[in-house]
Amino acid sequence: MRKPVVVGNWKMNLTLGQAVLLAREIRLRLGTYDSVEVGVCPPFPLITAVQAVLSDTKIGVGAQNMHYERNGAFTGEVSAEMLKSIGVKYVIIGHSERRKYFGETDEGVRKKLGTALDYGFVPILCVGETLEEREAGKENDVVVKQMESALEGFSSTHLHNLIIAYEPVWAIGTGKTATPETAQSMHSIIREFLMKKFGASFGYSIRIQYGGSVRPENISGLMVKEDIDGALVGGDSLNGERFAEIVMRSGTAKGGK
Numbered sequence: 001m002r003k004p005v006v007v008g009n010w011k012m013n014l015t016l017g018q019a020v021l022l023a024r025e026i027r028l029r030l031g032t033y034d035s036v037e038v039g040v041c042p043p044f045p046l047i048t049a050v051q052a053v054l055s056d057t058k059i060g061v062g063a064q065n066m067h068y069e070r071n072g073a074f075t076g077e078v079s080a081e082m083l084k085s086i087g088v089k090y091v092i093i094g095h096s097e098r099r100k101y102f103g104e105t106d107e108g109v110r111k112k113l114g115t116a117l118d119y120g121f122v123p124i125l126c127v128g129e130t131l132e133e134r135e136a137g138k139e140n141d142v143v144v145k146q147m148e149s150a151l152e153g154f155s156s157t158h159l160h161n162l163i164i165a166y167e168p169v170w171a172i173g174t175g176k177t178a179t180p181e182t183a184q185s186m187h188s189i190i191r192e193f194l195m196k197k198f199g200a201s202f203g204y205s206i207r208i209q210y211g212g213s214v215r216p217e218n219i220s221g222l223m224v225k226e227d228i229d230g231a232l233v234g235g236d237s238l239n240g241e242r243f244a245e246i247v248m249r250s251g252t253a254k255g256g257k
């Protein structure tokens with residue numbers, strides 16, 4: 001059985017005070033909730049403060065990005081070593097906003113994934129097609145190519161912690177969620193790819209999140225689908241009450257409490 005996993009991506013939002021307040025609210029609502037694995041990814045400067053609030057819970061704290069080099073002359077960047085030293089659990093890799101605004105390439109994504117695995121993080125590898133690619137009927141090829149390129153050269157042992165987030169770019173921050181059927185169809189393609197490349201039991205064990213305008217109102221329909229194992233939540237992860245609803249409805253949809 002794959003444990004459902006819901007992670008909040010706070011993106012470039014919140015001040016220190018606001019982040020602590022949000023973390024406290026999440027702790028209050030989800031601190032003892034066990035049917036779903038929960039994580040939050042604050043901006044770098046806020047990570048330790050959020051960890052302090054969540055330290056006596058199972059809620060994991062992650063980073064939204066990192067550099068693939070160990071250390072060195074990379075002004076403005078943050079290394080895996082730094083994140084490890086402060087106890088970060090998840091690292092989001094290849095988010096479409098990184099690919100779009102910061103020129104992140106498939107090659108860079110693969111290198112980051114390698115570093116994240118070497119340091120023992122739980123990598124959340126984001127893949128997804130743009131609207132133009134979907135309208136041209138290329139969505140399956142685009143996503144499979146992103147997967148092939150990111151996972152090239154790794155073994156299933158190396159990848160055992162991996163989480164994939166299928167995030168259609170046209171659904172991120174737009175209010176246009178993929179229908180459960182559309183999402184399930186891509187999730188099953190992703191799982192088939194993993195099974196073919198790394199073996200059936202590995203492919204079956206990997207959790208695939210959906211991301212793109214996830215809300216309390218649409219999460220249940222998504223989560224009842226066979227290959228949807230959780231969500232990567234942007235906008236609604238900034239509201240403690242709505243984020244907690246998303247988490248708890250995910251648990252219920254999968255038969256938990």
Ligand code: PEP
Binds near residue numbers: 173212214234236
């Ligand atoms: C995201 O940024 O990963 C995301 C899914 O954002 P939103 O939920 O706001 O669409």
